[in-house]
Amino acid sequence: MNIHEYQAKRLFGRYGLPVPVGDVATSPEEARAIAARLGGRVVVKAQVLTGGRGKAGGVKLAKDPQEAADRAAEILGMDIKGFTVRQVLIDPAVAIAKELYLSIIQDRAARRSVIIASAEGGMDIEEVAVTQPDAVVKVAIDPLLGLQPFQCNQVAFGLGLDPALHRSFAAILNGLYQAYVALDATLVEINPLVILQDGSLMALDGKVNLDDSALYRQPELAAMRDPSDETAAEREAREAGLSYVDLDGSIGCLVNGAGLAMASMDVLKLCGGEPANFLDIGGGAQADKVEKAMRIILADGRVKSVLINIFGGITRGDEVAKGILAAIGNLQTDVPFVVRIVGTNAAEAREILKSANLPTAPTLYEAARLAVAAAAGQ
Numbered sequence: 132m133n134i135h136e137y138q139a140k141r142l143f144g145r146y147g148l149p150v151p152v153g154d155v156a157t158s159p160e161e162a163r164a165i166a167a168r169l170g171g172r173v174v175v176k177a178q179v180l181t182g183g184r185g186k187a188g189g190v191k192l193a194k195d196p197q198e199a200a201d202r203a204a205e206i207l208g209m210d211i212k213g214f215t216v217r218q219v220l221i222d223p224a225v226a227i228a229k230e231l232y233l234s235i236i237q238d239r240a241a242r243r244s245v246i247i248a249s250a251e252g253g254m255d256i257e258e259v260a261v262t263q264p265d266a267v268v269k270v271a272i273d274p275l276l277g278l279q280p281f282q283c284n285q286v287a288f289g290l291g292l293d294p295a296l297h298r299s300f301a302a303i304l305n306g307l308y309q310a311y312v313a314l315d316a317t318l319v320e321i322n323p324l325v326i327l328q329d330g331s332l333m334a335l336d337g338k339v340n341l342d343d344s345a346l347y348r349q350p351e352l353a354a355m356r357d358p359s360d361e362t363a364a365e366r367e368a369r370e371a372g373l374s375y376v377d378l379d380g381s382i383g384c385l386v387n388g389a390g391l392a393m394a395s396m397d398v399l400k401l402c403g404g405e406p407a408n409f410l411d412i413g414g415g416a417q418a419d420k421v422e423k424a425m426r427i428i429l430a431d432g433r434v435k436s437v438l439i440n441i442f443g444g445i446t447r448g449d450e451v452a453k454g455i456l457a458a459i460g461n462l463q464t465d466v467p468f469v470v471r472i473v474g475t476n477a478a479e480a481r482e483i484l485k486s487a488n489l490p491t492a493p494t495l496y497e498a499a500r501l502a503v504a505a506a507a508g509q
């Protein structure tokens with residue numbers, strides 16, 4: 132689960148990190164009042180659960196309360212990467228000398244949490260990692276020993292920080308690690324961590340990703356959930372007990388089992404296609420669940436064909452085939468489907484599908500090939 136920047140920075144503040152003392156507004160009038168209370172120049176920032184707000188025009192400076200209200204009126208209601216801005220954060224503006232990047236993230240391959248830091252902050256760290264890999268400092272933390280003082284120095288030297296800043300930098304890194312552990316976070320990020328013109332450090336932006344599996348013991352954080360964190364399709368899927376992830380391709384995937392869904396996506400790519408989604412209907416696969424899954428897949432206008440890949444175990448293939456027919460019958464769609472069913476009662480299943488003129492394929496490779504061809508209109 133993601134939380135907003137203002138929530139992340141308030142949490143960081145509790146761990147001793149220097150953060151701006153702004154507040155959130157849902158209207159230009161509120162923005163004006165907050166700016167008047169703060170005094171001086173302010174920055175008006177869109178609160179949406181996506182990055183790159185600055186580039187999208189969602190971060191603007193204002194010299195007085197009137198301008199803050201004007202900028203808030205422009206930003207509120209704006210669409211940033213599919214998210215509508217409902218709240219803006221009004222922070223006191225600061226004079227920046229340099230922007231750094233600092234985060235702690237889980238590295239599954241290293242089985243450690245890893246500090247990632249760069250003196251090239253402010254912009255996309257992914258881009259820096261590709262174009263200037265030497266500008267990215269990585270230090271792994273042993274979970275039993277925790278963050279060690281020498282590691283703070285390692286990062287500070289790696290960033291080329293002025294030695295006068297090492298002590299306050301270490302305090303920030305320690306606070307960030309404490310927050311990361313205490314909040315059950317999978318990511319804590321400050322981009323930019325700025326060196327102000329007066330020489331001090333400040334966390335100007337904040338991002339926290341929380342481990343969904345730990346939310347049961349983080350009631351305060353769980354209550355921060357913003358329903359706009361998920362798309363309508365993702366919400367519908369979660370409520371129906373389906374695992375659904377929206378992707379960028381043109382071939383819908385309906386699969387029973389997460390591993391099988393991953394394999395199906397790989398084979399689609401091998402055949403030159405791109406999956407439009409990951410969808411695991413799980414075990415059982417009753418007709419109503421299949422239909423729900425199909426509705427979610429077909430609601431995505433980019434879907435040009437659908438690959439249905441079913442492995443009948445305890446679930447009988449013929450039952451699933453009947454479910455698929457019922458669902459397609461109810462949906463009235465022109466989008467072509469290809470079905471591959473193996474396992475229990477697969478032969479019966481193929482008979483049912485064939486008699487309804489639904490294309491089936493004996494192997495996953497063949498099914499993927501047909502789905503890719505259908506999506507290309509061949």
Ligand code: GDP
Nearest residue numbers: 174182183184185186190224225253322323336
């Ligand atoms: P993001 O684009 O969504 O990551 O939003 P950020 O909070 O990181 O803001 C984007 C950029 O706006 C920062 O990298 C800064 O360059 C700039 N910015 C944010 N706050 C201030 C401020 O108080 N003063 C100045 N001068 N620039 C700011």
Ligand code: MN
Nearest residue numbers: 253322323336
């Ligand atoms: Mn940022």
